[in-house]
Amino acid sequence: MSDPSIRFGAFTIPIKYLSLAILVIQNSTLVLTMRYSRTSEGPMYLSSTAVVMTEAIKLLTCLVIIFFEENLSVAATLGLLHREIVAKPDETAKMGVPSFLYTLQNNLLFVAVSYLDAATFQVTYQLKIITTALFSVIMLGKRLTRAKWIALVVLMVGVALVQLPPPKATEELPARSENNGGVVPADAAGAAGRKLNGLELTADLPEQHLRRLLAAIPANEKESDAELAVAGDDAGAASGSFIGLMAVITACCSSGFAGVYFEKILKGTQASIWVRNVQLGLFGAIIGIIGAFYQDGAAIAENGFFQGYTTVVWLVILMQAFGGLLVAVVVKYADNILKGFATSVSIVVSSIISIFLFGFHPHMAWNVGAGFVLLSTYLYSLPDAPVDQIRRSNV
16 A cells, blocks of 8 residues: 655655655754744743643644534534544543653753754754654564664764863964064963963063963962853853753653654554644643643743743744644654654754854864764665565575
């Protein structure tokens, strides 16, 4: 049986690949927009309320789709919802697990993009491929080939390289050369060389003399207020990066389990994918509202539910809602691991745009790590059938 497809004139495109291509575009633009919304000037919106609105819009969209599928009949739509949701409480209750995990994941993603640049977030978030693969093996009984396991290891190494801190630029005294005759200009010696315990150096000094003076200063006196401030900024940046990393790792675990759980439910039932998303949306909206008022109840009471909302924030919400439905289509017609690897292609797009939009400057370890992630995508996409045929021919 051939895969479901859509015709565009003389071309026929399988829904599986069309949905994957759209997912790549959606992921690239979403993470950049999320990052921009969390770093732009002005009052900051509450991410917990954005998650609630995402679930509400997703729920409303699914209801509209079901309404059209039922030939614009309100009675038929209500009848379907009653049969599939109200009359099957056990089936509906099953959706509470992935719904809770998806809501948790969405909240964590807002935390992550607040502390990590868009490109680093995109690369690190691909760890969900590993968690998805492991849960697929455990829960769905899938068997991964050696190439796929190698791809997962390469992916893990790539993400680790991306997380390495960039090398710090160090101010060194210029080396002795024929041009300077062994003399270090005062303006090239840096702050410590120009000012020694309040003594300004206004003339060039012999290199050896200057080095002896610098060595004679106690270490604690060499650190200027500016250097201490930089050290404090570095510590704060490291702490923020750690928070962002932990948020991403937790979101990856949540995403992996929820995605495989949802895939198992979708492929083991005859219920419409849109009905399943209505169930997800119902649980998600309820859980999200409880979480929003528990986490930000005081802020909501003081400044309102929609405080800090701008056009960009609404765009993020709409894109998240659209992406959630798109993921459901992907896992229905493709599979959850293939979805994860297709998403990693968006790293290239996000990285390039981040350079121009956010002034992102990737260092060597980041470039190598991102290359490893893309290599893992290629390794995983290698077909299994030819490998099996080669093995059989050699027997």
